[in-house]
Amino acid sequence: MLSYEQKLAIIDSFSELTRKEVSLGRANYHYENSGYDKKIVVYHLHPNGNGFVYAGHLTGVDADERGLVNIRDYEADELRSLIKASILSLAPKSAAELAVSGTADDEERWHGPDNQTLLLVHEDELWYVYSGLNLESAFETYEEAVQYLQEEGFRRP
Structure with a gap:
């Protein structure tokens, strides 16, 4: 499992995303150029390593009813791939x-x-x-x- 810092480093490597601090030390990452009303790609990334990536436009991904995938146990390559696919799915x-x-x-x-x-x-x-x-x-x-x-x-x- 990746640490919080490792997840931050991977997510921060996506220049398309903008970090926004939210409550309890969590962070959201927005894709401001989204072609949809939905702009949040990474939701509530917490210092304990828990967080979510939006996959509502993707098939074959185990997402909840809101289209979110829990990334707590994701490895680096899996996390990069999911974020890249999420951004592409939201692209104009x-x-x-x-x-x-x-x-x-x-x-x-x-x-x-x-x-x-x-x-x-x-x-x-x-x-x-x-x-x-x-x-x-x-x-x-x-x-x-x-x-x-x-x-x-x-x-x-």
Whole structure:
């Protein structure tokens, strides 16, 4: 488990986020350029190491009814990936459109039930699954992304 200081260092490395102090020594981190009303990416990070990351627009993530994921026991790579996916999911549509339009390093189209098409995009060391302009999920490896797509009934053409 990461210490509070280690979590702060990881979160502070995201220049897109702005730290805001809240009660009881906790901190929130806002993504001011969010394309949504929702701006808080990291919620109530506490000196005891507890805190939450917003994942309300992500699928395949174990979030509560408010879309929050508890990061108390997260390792460094997991925390970085979740924060990056959260920021991307809140990004204005123009950023998502750029990702879907083919500016990424690699991309694949996957076809599934009811003639749905998902786009698997490799970008910034992560694999993102998009449904149109909406981010569905993010994965650290290609293999994890493929497993997810296959489990959901999607196949490459």
